[in-house]
Amino acid sequence: MKKEETDVCKNNVIGDIRINELRKNLPEDELLFDIAEFFKIFGDSTRIKIINALFCENELCVCDLSVIIGISQSAVSHQLRILRQSKLVKYRKEGKTVFYSLDDEHIKQIYNLAKEHITEEK
Amino acid sequence: MKKEETDVCKNNVIGDIRINELRKNLPEDELLFDIAEFFKIFGDSTRIKIINALFCENELCVCDLSVIIGISQSAVSHQLRILRQSKLVKYRKEGKTVFYSLDDEHIKQIYNLAKEHITEEK
DNA sequence: ATTATATATGAATATATGTTCATATATAAC
DNA sequence: GTTATATATGAACATATATTCATATATAAT
Known part of the structure; x- marks a missing residue:
């Protein structure tokens, strides 16, 4: 059991290494949050x-x-x-x-x- | 009293003619609604x-x-x-x-x- | 000063939306 | 067939958001 809390299913098609790579390289939550907030303005x-x-x-x-x-x-x-x-x-x-x-x-x-x-x- | 129901205030800076022009030439509500709905998807x-x-x-x-x-x-x-x-x-x-x-x-x-x-x- | 007008805003209300939880469905493995 | 897994989805709940209503504020007109 090394996959710990990131383990939601056993599928993990692309593999742990790539998963962690992606997780690290994603823009910080804050940027994504800001982008969503920006779009929200137009969404009315x-x-x-x-x-x-x-x-x-x-x-x-x-x-x-x-x-x-x-x-x-x-x-x-x-x-x-x-x-x-x-x-x-x-x-x-x-x-x-x-x-x-x-x-x-x-x-x-x-x-x-x-x-x-x-x-x-x- | 000719301005009827479109009359919210007495200001009407740009004039009734232009107001009605704008009102008529605006994209139909439905298009604007769809655009807003589209942005709403990104707004989360x-x-x-x-x-x-x-x-x-x-x-x-x-x-x-x-x-x-x-x-x-x-x-x-x-x-x-x-x-x-x-x-x-x-x-x-x-x-x-x-x-x-x-x-x-x-x-x-x-x-x-x-x-x-x-x-x-x- | 008093009154009218244009805009802003707080509070209340209604509605929409996202998440969780439980569970259904579909496929695979045994 | 039985069990495990991946995904989907309905219902309940919590939260966010938009509108209305009443009213405050600021400026202009009288």
Whole structure:
């Protein structure tokens, strides 16, 4: 019994040596966690609608955003906060109004790849 | 009062005409929903670990996968089902053993873009 | 100052999602 | 056939997440 706690089944097709190699060379959990968290941001209809709208108009105030995507001001604000915290959007204030816009080069690429993927699939 | 139900606030910075233009030209909700669903698949640590492991080894059985990423066989199986249903992985059976591998060209690109994004950010 | 407007946010609620546990199924070994 | 193994899956549970509602805050208009 040398395989200890890593032993879930007796199959171990690729062999202990390769298994341990893989286990060691995997990116640290933290990186993988961060990647998952990043994708999670995109994994919500409301946020995707916001992102999409900001692609089209470049800059929008909360109110107009809310009307355009048809979601309550409160819900939009809540989601904008998440997008802000992830640094995916930036904002500027002008009087009472707050204008939001996209704040990341990668977003467009990633978003478009996904869109392509979905569209091709059909 | 012509702005009717689309009227959430009086701000309407970009104007009704442009608002309605945007509302009409937005991709249908369904497409945006599908895109969000697609990202949702990547938005989980366990699934990202699976995807990452399959990048490294190309093909892995459930058991070895489970050992490599350090997550129970049951949880891995459940997540593999989700990945299967989204057609992100394919599998082949060999006796008792089931081998999984990635089944999509786009995944690598999207995954790598996200990884880049996260790494650059630091 | 008072009132109206745009946005943000806390709390409550509802819903979705992931894990575990127990167990089913399928195949292999004996 | 019986037993062991690899995988899949349903149910229960725990946790996370999004929305709504009420309200706070900040600015503008009167």
